[in-house]
Amino acid sequence: MNRVKQFEKVYNLLGDRMNIFTHDDIEQIEAAIKKLIDVCGDDSSREGVEDTPLRVFNSFLEQTQGYREDPSKHLEKTFDVEHRDLVVVKDIDFTSMCEHHLINFQGVAHIAYIPNKKVTGLSKFARVVEGYARRFQVQERLTNQIKDTIKEKLDTKDVIVILEAKHNCMCARGVQKQNSSTLTVSTSGAFDKTDKRNEFLQLIK
Numbered sequence: 353m354n355r356v357k358q359f360e361k362v363y364n365l366l367g368d369r370m371n372i373f374t375h376d377d378i379e380q381i382e383a384a385i386k387k388l389i390d391v392c393g394d395d396s397s398r399e400g401v402e403d404t405p406l407r408v409f410n411s412f413l414e415q416t417q418g419y420r421e422d423p424s425k426h427l428e429k430t431f432d433v434e435h436r437d438l439v440v441v442k443d444i445d446f447t448s449m450c451e452h453h454l455i456n457f458q459g460v461a462h463i464a465y466i467p468n469k470k471v472t473g474l475s476k477f478a479r480v481v482e483g484y485a486r487r488f489q490v491q492e493r494l495t496n497q498i499k500d501t502i503k504e505k506l507d508t509k510d511v512i513v514i515l516e517a518k519h520n521c522m523c524a525r526g527v528q529k530q531n532s533s534t535l536t537v538s539t540s541g542a543f544d545k546t547d548k549r550n551e552f553l554q555l556i557k
Contacts, residue, residue: 449487513538518532
């Protein structure tokens with residue numbers, strides 16, 4: 353991809369934020385990434401990496417698209433359905449970025465709720481997960497944000513969210529424990545009780 357197209361991609365990904373960031377701002381970011389490449393010991397002008405700075409910038413914008421949307425809006429369309437037992441959506445793939453090291457972590461989300469007369473399209477849960485995951489995150493906050501949004505927008509107190517993820521900041525650097533994973537849980541209502549939580553855990557095995 354040539355330089356003009358790389359800039360066009362930046363503009364498209366920035367969207368409305370282009371009224372805040374100028375062409376000069378983008379060039380300064382590009383220059384900073386070039387400096388980082390040089391500091392690491394490579395030559396930012398060599399053929400293999402000369403286009404890398406803008407690619408990196410585009411990559412960061414793609415991975416943080418969640419800042420440019422309101423994930424809760426995906427749950428605004430609801431349907432009145434009489435169903436007072438579990439609705440479970442499991443194995444929702446996600447990728448996020450650790451806010452401490454700006455390195456990816458990825459995994460799956462499992463969600464359940466008990467409707468209070470309102471249900472929504474099942475794909476909307478994946479969109480909510482994606483909207484919050486595409487930001488600088490910690491897994492604990494991400495788990496709570498998903499749960500709180502479902503609880504509020506679907507007007508139900510009974511929600512559980514479990515995320516299981518591998519963090520590259522732990523697997524690829526630092527202690528370098530490649531097989532480690534992190535599991536976080538956020539519950540409310542009926543899922544605060546052991547029996548309902550265990551029922552959910554059995555269903556997602």
